[in-house]
């Protein structure tokens with residue numbers, strides 16, 4: 525049977541599609557290509573459409589014999605969502621609701637949902653485990669919590685079970701070097717460090733050097749995108765084996781500071797990447813890293829790749845694709 529991957533032409537989606545196919549699973553990507561790139565699909569079957577186009581969703585499920593969905597399609601910039609909450613709730617929540625009803629109506633029994641550690645807000649204790657209170661601090665994070673809540677009720681009312689995967693900081697690129705992050709659609713640290721390394725921006729701006737952390741800069745849990753892809757396949761297998769609806773953290777359990785990321789990037793690239801210390805970015809917690817014991821217990825998942833591997837894979841991708849998918853060197 526086939527896995528339908530919404531947003532499968534995007535960053536984590538394309539890496540998950542590649543792994544599913546590598547493991548012999550049939551896949552169909554469903555992507556509007558508003559943010560996704562057809563080059564990232566590596567030739568996988570692609571249906572270009574809006575997740576709220578119920579008739580196309582139902583037709584795609586029927587035509588491809590879909591019996592599972594991995595739902596990535598969403599807007600993901602927390603800062604942008606603070607300025608455009610309506611756009612985020614319309615796209616990430618309302619459209620997902622229409623999508624879920626269409627999938628349910630044609631009997632899709634299981635969904636893996638791309639959620640986020642940002643549902644926890646600023647941690648009140650570390651490491652963050654799944655019992656930590658949910659306190660979203662942006663419309664983006666709120667939209668992820670709302671869909672998780674929807675999925676819990678769909679599980680109660682219908683035979684539609686799901687796993688919501690709460691990513692910490694996704695980073696890096698496929699070991700194959702064929703796909704990676706499209707840095708035109710992200711403001712995250714690692715792609716910005718790579719832009720500075722390649723001279724696409726004058727320097728990396730370090731947001732905050734006075735945090736109560738080991739070197740004064742922000743701490744985050746960077747998890748390799750290939751490790752995240754593995755977790756999605758395992759979550760699918762958990763549901764196929766009859767697993768109940770739940771939510772799981774995906775992090776390494778290890779925090780890295782901005783300076784450590786920058787130093788690691790300098791080491792793997794051989795470039796003395798310029799940086800500029802600046803005031804804290806509003807809304808940034810000092811320290812966030814995850815407790816991944818539940819992912820190991822429930823899915824048998826462990827993040828195998830460390831920060832050095834993450835940064836080396838990011839450098840391999842960005843240095844050979846300085847214009848992303850537009851032109852490889």
Ligand code: WQD
Nearest residue numbers: 640642691692693711712713716729730731742782805808
């Ligand atoms: C990381 C650190 C910044 C840019 C992300 C996703 C969010 C969620 C959680 C999935 C912070 C610092 C950054 C820069 C910097 N994941 N920084 N200079 O804010 O942790 O959130 O992970 O849903 O969606 O956005 O990620 O990469 O923006 O910041 O100093 O130019 O790097 O202050 O400490 P964040 P980020």
